[in-house]
Amino acid sequence: MKHLLLLTLISLGVYASDITWFNTYAEGSKTAINGHKPMLVFMQKPGCGSCEYMKENVFTDTDIIAYLNEHYISIALNIQDNDAPKNLQVNMTPVFYFLNSDGSQAQERLVGGKTAPFFLKLLKQAKAVAH
Numbered sequence: 001m002k003h004l005l006l007l008t009l010i011s012l013g014v015y016a017s018d019i020t021w022f023n024t025y026a027e028g029s030k031t032a033i034n035g036h037k038p039m040l041v042f043m044q045k046p047g048c049g050s051c052e053y054m055k056e057n058v059f060t061d062t063d064i065i066a067y068l069n070e071h072y073i074s075i076a077l078n079i080q081d082n083d084a085p086k087n088l089q090v091n092m093t094p095v096f097y098f099l100n101s102d103g104s105q106a107q108e109r110l111v112g113g114k115t116a117p118f119f120l121k122l123l124k125q126a127k128a129v130a131h
Contacts, residue, residue: 019059019068021076025084028075032101038130040068040123041088041097042076048093050113061116064123071127073101098126106130 022028025041032039044051058064068074077083079090088097098107107126114122 019065019074021074023076025075025077025082025088028073029101029103032073032099035073036101037071037073038101038106038127039097039099039103040072040074040126041084041099042074043079043082043084043088043090043093043095043097044076045079045093051094053113054094054119058114058116058119061120063120064116067120067123072123098122098130100130 021042022031028039028041031037042054044054079093079095082089085103092111094111094113096110097105098109100106106129107122110122
């Protein structure tokens, strides 16, 4: 019984340490509207080195995880197959859109991989101007 409890706690700890990502724009934007939260849209593709850098080094940072989960609806989309509006479609990766809950732009889009401290600063700036 103790082992089961320990395994459950470990599983919850691992799960709680992940960013909650939506894999469709429709679902993420609906949640953003209902929750009155801004959106971070992460446009990526397989084989993108900077995308992998962000996943491995930035989106694993505990400050980034906590900030995104509390203040944003996070959406990760493959540029080759997604349901994002036409104005968000891109040919390069990674691209990050900071959007208001209604889908309008809160801050200029960001292109390329960034460090965790720099990315957190941008998230906070975009949140400050979001409506």
